[in-house]
Amino acid sequence: MLTGPAMLAYLAMLLVPTLAVVVLAFTDFELGMPGFRWVGFDNFADLLTDRTVAASVRNTALYVAIVTPASILAGLGLALLIESGLRGKIVFRAIFFLPVVSLMVAMATAWQYLLHPTIGPVNALLRMIGLAGPNWLGSSDWVLISLGAIGVWENAGFNMVLVLAGLTAIPRELYAAAEVDGARSAVARFRLVTWPLLGPTMLLVTTITTIRSIRTFDTVATLTQGGPNKASEMIVWTIYQEGFSFLRMGYAAALTVVFLIVVLVVMLVQTRIIEKRTHYA
Amino acid sequence: MGVGLGGIIIEQARKAYGTVAALKGVSLTIAAGEFLALVGPSGCGKTTLMRAIAGLETLDAGRVIFGEDDVTARRAADRDVAMVFQNYALYPHLTVFQNIAVPLVMRRLNAWQRLPVVGPLASRQARAAIAADVRAAAESLAIGHLLARKPGQLSGGQRQRVALGRAIVRHPRVFLMDEPLSNLDASLRTETRRELVDLHRRVGAATIYVTHDQSEAMTMADRVAVMMDGEILQVATPEAIYADPADLRVAGFVGSPRINVLAVDSAAGPVRVGGWDTGLVGPGATHYAVRPESLVPADDGLPVRLEHIEFLGDSLLLHARHEPTGAALVARLEPQARKSLERGQALHLRPLHGLLFGADGRRIRSVARHPALV
Numbered sequence: 001m002l003t004g005p006a007m008l009a010y011l012a013m014l015l016v017p018t019l020a021v022v023v024l025a026f027t028d029f030e031l032g033m034p035g036f037r038w039v040g041f042d043n044f045a046d047l048l049t050d051r052t053v054a055a056s057v058r059n060t061a062l063y064v065a066i067v068t069p070a071s072i073l074a075g076l077g078l079a080l081l082i083e084s085g086l087r088g089k090i091v092f093r094a095i096f097f098l099p100v101v102s103l104m105v106a107m108a109t110a111w112q113y114l115l116h117p118t119i120g121p122v123n124a125l126l127r128m129i130g131l132a133g134p135n136w137l138g139s140s141d142w143v144l145i146s147l148g149a150i151g152v153w154e155n156a157g158f159n160m161v162l163v164l165a166g167l168t169a170i171p172r173e174l175y176a177a178a179e180v181d182g183a184r185s186a187v188a189r190f191r192l193v194t195w196p197l198l199g200p201t202m203l204l205v206t207t208i209t210t211i212r213s214i215r216t217f218d219t220v221a222t223l224t225q226g227g228p229n230k231a232s233e234m235i236v237w238t239i240y241q242e243g244f245s246f247l248r249m250g251y252a253a254a255l256t257v258v259f260l261i262v263v264l265v266v267m268l269v270q271t272r273i274i275e276k277r278t279h280y281a
Numbered sequence: 282m283g284v285g286l287g288g289i290i291i292e293q294a295r296k297a298y299g300t301v302a303a304l305k306g307v308s309l310t311i312a313a314g315e316f317l318a319l320v321g322p323s324g325c326g327k328t329t330l331m332r333a334i335a336g337l338e339t340l341d342a343g344r345v346i347f348g349e350d351d352v353t354a355r356r357a358a359d360r361d362v363a364m365v366f367q368n369y370a371l372y373p374h375l376t377v378f379q380n381i382a383v384p385l386v387m388r389r390l391n392a393w394q395r396l397p398v399v400g401p402l403a404s405r406q407a408r409a410a411i412a413a414d415v416r417a418a419a420e421s422l423a424i425g426h427l428l429a430r431k432p433g434q435l436s437g438g439q440r441q442r443v444a445l446g447r448a449i450v451r452h453p454r455v456f457l458m459d460e461p462l463s464n465l466d467a468s469l470r471t472e473t474r475r476e477l478v479d480l481h482r483r484v485g486a487a488t489i490y491v492t493h494d495q496s497e498a499m500t501m502a503d504r505v506a507v508m509m510d511g512e513i514l515q516v517a518t519p520e521a522i523y524a525d526p527a528d529l530r531v532a533g534f535v536g537s538p539r540i541n542v543l544a545v546d547s548a549a550g551p552v553r554v555g556g557w558d559t560g561l562v563g564p565g566a567t568h569y570a571v572r573p574e575s576l577v578p579a580d581d582g583l584p585v586r587l588e589h590i591e592f593l594g595d596s597l598l599l600h601a602r603h604e605p606t607g608a609a610l611v612a613r614l615e616p617q618a619r620k621s622l623e624r625g626q627a628l629h630l631r632p633l634h635g636l637l638f639g640a641d642g643r644r645i646r647s648v649a650r651h652p653a654l655v
Contacts, residue, residue, distance in 0.1 A: 176337050177370035179357040181447070182387035188395070192383065196374040 018260075024253035031247040043254035053255065055230045056238040059144055060214060063234060066148035067155060067213040072205055074152060075159025080194075082160070083167050084186075093164070096157040104154060108222040111150050112137070137223055140231030147232055150219050155212060159205050166201025170194065203274045207267060214263055235259050286348040287313030287487050289334065289455060294343035296329055303329040305511040306343070311489065313348075316481050317516075318490045318502035322534070326511040327491045331457055334489060336360045347454055358387075363448035363486075364457040368464065369440045371432040371447075378415055378428040381446040385411045388451065418450040421483070438469050445477075449484050456481070456488040462497060474501055495535045499523070507531045529642040532570050538611045542570045543583075543603060545637075552637060555605025557583055563637035563645040571632040573598070576612035578622075582631030585610055587624055592616065601630065 025043055029036035047053050082092050099107065114120050115136035123133030136146040174193045183189045217236040220226060226233040226241070239259065243252030289311040296304040303326045311317045319327045332338040334345055336357030344353045352360050363384070371380050386395060389411060394404035401408060419425045422442045432440055441461060448456060461477070462470045478501050481488050492498050498505045499519040506516040507530075515527040526532035532540045545566050546553040552561045554569050561569075576583075576599075585601035588609075597619055599612040604627075612630055622628075637645040 171368070171370070173366050173368055173370040174372065176332075176335075176357075177364070177366060177372075178383075179337060180335060180362060180364045181384040182358045183383075184356075184358045184387075185392070188387065188392070191395075192372065192387075196372070199374070 021253045021256050024250055025257045026254075027250045029250045029253075031243075031249055036250065039250070043251050044258070046251065047254060047258060052230060052233060052238060056233045056235050059230075059232060060216075060234045062144055063148055063151065063216065064210060064213045066145070067151035067216075068206070068209050070148070071152045071155035071209055071213075072159055072202070074156035075205065076163050076198075076202075078156060078160040079163035079167060080190075083164065093161070096160050098157065099154045100158045100161070104218040105222055107154075108150075108219055111219075112223055115146055138228060140228050143224055143228065143232045147216070147219050147224070150223075151213055151216060154219075155209055158212075159209060162205050162208070163198065163201060166198050167194070169201075170197045199274075203271070206274065207270060210266060210270065211263065214266070287454065287485075288315075288348060289487050289489070290344075290346040291330070291334065292344040292346070294330065294333055294345070295341045296326075296333060296338065297341055302511050304333070304340070304343075307508075307511070307513055309506060309513060309516065311487050313487055314485050316478070316488045316490065316501065316503045318492060318498035318505045319508060320492055320495055320498035320505055320534070321508035323493055325508045327493075327508045328459060330508070331364075331459055331489060331491045334455070335362050335364050335457055361454040362457055363451070363453035363455070365441075365444045365448050365459065365461045367460045369432075369444040371440060371443055373432050375431070376428065377419070377424065377430050377432070377435070377443050377446075378412075380432065380443055381415045381418055381450050382411050384447060384451045385414060414450055415446075418446045421449075422446050422480075437465050438473070441465065441473065445480065449480070452484070453486055456484060456486040458488065458490045460492055461490075462492070462494075470497075477501065496537070499535065505535075507534060509534075526636065527644050529568055529570065529638040529644075532636060532638070536572060538573050538598065538613070540570045540572050540636075541576070541608075541610045542568055543606060543608050543610075545569050548640075554583065555603060557581075557605075559632065559635055561635060561637060565639045566637035566645045567640045568638040570636045570638060571634065573611045573613040575633040575635075576610065576630040577614070577633060578612075578618070579629050579631035582629040583610070585628060585630055587622060587626045587628065590619065590622060590624065592619060597622075599630075
């Protein structure tokens with residue numbers, strides 16, 4: 001009885017919309033059309049042969065493989081630097097957290113300028129040392145790497161804040177004990193104390209970063225629209241295109257269902273693997 | 282230097298945190314193999330002093346010398362000290378075996394040999410020797426059966442033994458203990474006191490034991506250093522600290538129930554308390570202190586009224602009020618004395634052994650018998 005309101009909210013907010021998507025996935029519903037037909041698994045069968053979806057999955061996987069490890073390492077490195085620094089902690093923390101609080105859609109304009117092939121400062125710098133920079137966002141060889149770099153910039157600050165919180169939870173006495181025990185170098189102390197005790201934090205950071213990078217949408221939508229030639233086509237962008245540009249709601253729903261299942265499986269595997277190696281103090 | 286190879290000398294150690302002085306020029310000498318308790322109320326600077334000896338805290342001024350080595354500029358890892366922390370500071374992700382092995386692994390293996398996978402292959406012999414030493418240390422502390430567990434699976438007493446094991450496994454030059462018993466329950470604490478003393482005898486290293494519990498300090502140590510407000514007030518054997526305190530604060534800190542303190546009527550002439558002549562002469566004395574067991578009922582002495590009688594089995598505590606000054610007094614008597622006493626009764630308590638202190642709290646030692654009483 002007492003769980004009633006919470007159950008109601010859960011049903012209305014989460015379960016009904018999700019179920020609606022699952023139901024839509026088995027129809028040929030198109031926005032603006034008078035009715036719909038049940039098509040069974042046709043949408044899912046189409047997905048398997050759809051070249052756009054294949055490119056989208058491949059690009060997303062590559063993007064996640066770039067952004068997740070790089071932004072976790074960057075976040076960890078920044079957090080350790082800030083933690084060991086004597087002054088300016090608050091200033092540096094604010095600077096690196098800026099991408100998190102700023103609006104990505106707005107920041108994308110800045111990136112578009114920075115990475116512009118002719119007037120962009122990045123290529124201007126490269127020209128100064130005698131290199132011809134590529135068309136970062138316009139070349140199909142480079143576009144995913146460029147988006148990845150922006151993704152790392154976006155996520156590193158967020159990860160840094162999480163790691164900083166994890167670092168403050170490590171008892172100071174353990175560092176004193178490590179010092180007395182003869183851990184002379186910073187590397188030795190990191191391996192003996194910091195890294196193992198950051199375990200739970202790193203689990204959280206890895207999970208969150210993976211989800212955040214799989215869901216990347218705003219940079220694709222503002223900077224490349226999946227181009228050139230589908231070289232930066234990513235899953236959420238494809239769903240958006242199918243549902244809101246081509247108005248094929250049934251097909252977009254099927255893609256969403258697959259997307260959700262993939263995310264769930266990735267999360268489960270990750271949690272299982274890391275939990276085995278993580279000590280909870 | 283006079284302390285031998287295993288001794289410790291601290292010279293004029295000073296340390297301030299901002300405007301707060303934690304150590305105000307502390308000097309202390311600990312003989313080789315000695316067990317010294319550093320006791321004082323919390324915030325008196327004893328932990329700062331210990332951390333400075335360990336090398337975890339740098340001094341603003343002064344020197345720390347181990348034997349003949351001036352280690353003031355050396356970091357903790359290079360000082361060859363072992364420390365037992367108040368919360369034990371065990372590595373929660375390592376097993377008991379690995380915890381005890383850490384100091385040996387850090388000292389005997391180089392960075393390459395400590396690497397996972399490759400390291401063990403390159404250091405098989407050294408690792409076998411470490412394992413043997415860890416087992417020996419664990420056996421000597423009766424925790425050999427716990428080696429595969431993690432600290433989270435151990436009781437407080439077991440964790441404490443692991444922390445001790447980690448400290449003794451490499452036979453350090455100096456052994457430091459920071460309130461190692463404060464996290465144990467009362468019954469385990471008394472038992473562990475004896476074990477720590479035994480352990481110190483076996484290890485033989487100069488030991489500094491920090492505690493706020495005067496009874497721990499008195500029962501365990503060869504000598505006790507009483508510290509207050511960043512200064513060491515007295516360093517002496519437990520007997521001397523108790524019977525012959527150099528400072529009123531030391532007298533008040535040691536002993537339970539607390540020493541009785543009465544104001545002296547006048548700083549000049551024979552020492553009188555509430556009109557009663559103590560039979561002592563002490564120029565400048567402002568306080569007269571007497572231990573509870575030095576007060577006995579008598580025909581003359583301090584006139585008091587009994588307020589409360591506590592029967593403790595082996596003794597009797599009389600809580601009385603000194604009638605002339607209104608000060609509270611406690612006397613410890615034999616339990617048989619109970620029959621002749623009742624609440625509200627007026628009687629005299631005669632001090633058998635009084636101590637005099639000046640206005641600054643320092644002991645007034647130029648005490649002579651008052652001729653009238655001889």
